[in-house]
Amino acid sequence: MSTEEATVAPANEHPLIELSDIQKVYASGDVSVHALRGVTLGIARGEFVAVMGSSGSGKSTLMNILGCLDRPTSGIYKLDGAEVSRLTKAELAEVRNKTLGFVFQNFNLLARTSAQENVELPLVYAGVSGKERRRRAIAALTRVGLQERMDHTPNQLSGGQQQRVAIARAIVSQPKVILADEPTGNLDSRTSVEVMSIFQELGRAGITVVLVTHEPDIAEYASRVIVVKDGYIQSDKQREMKEAIVPPEFVPPVSVRAPEGKA
């Protein structure tokens, strides 16, 4: 256990995410680019971490490795106690499916496919039966306040609603970690707050959220801010999390309930 890193979540024997001396080198022709030059990092269960950094800082590479979309050149990545840095493509796919949930800047919903079917997608690859998929998709959509919009396709939904569908898709397989890459980048400030309040709620329910952003006011909603620069972690600060409260003159905030049967 790394002692120098304090954790906000109580009663954690070991961090959920454990990176030790992660390096990533991209070789393009004769030139090799060091995207990450030795990152050591622990993230505990239930933490809400914002990763900041300018473009080219290596934060995208860090996110890709955290998201098991890419493998480090060297170093060890333990996710939920299991070493994942040397797994095959198919094994990584399974880790992504079972342990991780993704939220993207441009939502990345399947076009002309209903919200419910979009949310069911991870369960399809988990081999969940159709009836169970439907039940869990409805539960996830209800959790992000979209129970009335389940049959709508992405182009019938607003940006904020699309991102909520994406969040429902990320949480439907009850992952341990949600990785969000600039999730508010395409949203106005009010829907951004809405989305951040959902993430905070997920954190309270014990899901770890790792958020990449370049907007300092979005990072304020996180409980910990990591700044990446030139392939190193430049700073790593715990801070008081700013409560995401949607301004009252708009529609009431998304009702977020605790997930049923959550440990």
Added chain:
Amino acid sequence: MTFRVAVRAIVRNGLRSFLTTLGIIIGVGAVIAMMAIGAGAKARVEQAFAAMGTDLLILLPGSSSASGVRGGFGSQPTLTWDDLAAIRTELPMVKNASPQLRSNQPIVSEDQNWTTSVYGVATEYFDIRSWPMSSGAIFTDADIDSSAKVVVLGQTVVDKLYGANANPVGQMVRIGVNPFRIVGVANRKGQSSSGTDYDDAAFIPFTTHAHKIQGGLGKYMNGQVYIQTQPGMTTRAQADVTGLMRDRHKIPPSGDDDFSIRNLSEIASSQAESTDTITTLLACVALVSLVVGGIGIMNIMLVSVTERTREIGVRMALGAKPMNILSQFLIEALTLSITGGLIGVASGVGVALLLTVKYQWPTLLQPEVIVVSVGFSAFVGVVFGLYPAWKASQLDPIDALRYE
């Protein structure tokens, strides 16, 4: 689920999918229509030969040669009645044999007349040519022995003399100058492959024919011999008959036959073979169209993979393994090709039925051809869908997600 995804992806690009499968549709449709036409033609040829009789040899007398003018087979009576008896009794490969003496005679009923071929035959003749009676009965061996004036009419002759659906059994007709009693009417047999009407004929005992029409039963037979061999033994029987006849006619080993034998089974099978060859050729052309259709599917699947790179990235991020992506696109290609195959079957069958109903072409739909061509279109789908699907499965999720 995967299948539904595939169907949706195909339906979403309806026109494009249809154009893609057109190659398969035309290929399968053409294969089925061609095979149906070929099989129909073959069946007609076989039917025509079966109408002549099965396992049939026809023994013809030799040719005459006078002052250098050669008369052709049958111009010289070289067959004797003893030859016929020997063929009947001495050869185990021969099941039945009957003479067939032929002349053209007017047949006159009470108020009509019709000139037709009058054949002098033995009772076995109808068995040899598998020709049952539709009413009445075949004349008997006693009629043959007594040269009775009895006749079996063909259906066309009955139609001409008595009108359709009449039953003239028991009535009298005049053939040449002699009165004959009608004892039977032969079943309708139809046309030969060359268009001759088998039913335009009358049959009388060969003894009667020899005495009353040809003027006496001499040593030589003025006609042909129809021989029915043991089933499937025509080639052996032909050799046996040839040997026997050369023997009886004392032809030296270097001499030419003074008779000839037509082996109808051989003619039939060579005709069927040439039909088969044409059918195979046509089917090959159609198969080429199937392969071209497969290339069309590969092309459109490659486009589809490129178009949906982002979708592939999303699916991979959400946990799709390379295998899942591979099977998704393979199923899509298969759905395209099998759907095309089924539409092709429908259009092929449609074309065949249309040709039959509208133009009376004989067609014969073979279930195995349908199964094979649908199977082949599925095979084409797998072969040409595999590469695009494999390409999709090998995409890097990060690049795929970033793809614009």
